Amino acid sequence: MAKELDSCPFCQSLDISLENFGVGRHRGFHGHCNDCGADGPIGDDSDEASDRWNTRYDKKKRGDGHGPRRG
Incomplete structure (x- = not known):
């Protein structure tokens, strides 16, 4: 069962999908x-x-x- 995705942190849209990309060992997923x-x-x-x-x-x-403070 797919997990529910929170709204977009930038525009607060609820129209979010999980996308997969790549092939074989180089396959990955991300929210979009x-x-x-x-x-x-x-x-x-x-x-x-x-x-x-x-x-x-x-x-x-x-x-x-x-960035880090230099002193």
């Missing part, structure tokens, strides 16, 4: 927003790709976009 085109992190299988799409990071733990 059919509205804004955002692609999620790649997983080795659909469950891993779903889990990665649904993972949201706390903004407080993210950096400010300036």
Whole structure:
């Protein structure tokens, strides 16, 4: 049974699909927003790709976009 995918973190659309690509050992899966085109992190299988799409990071733990401070 397929896992439910959360809304797009960028446009909040619920029109999300799992896409597979590649062949054989080089096959991968990722979540894809059919509205804004955002692609999620790649997983080795659909469950891993779903889990990665649904993972949201706390903004407080993210950096400010300036990289490490050098002093």
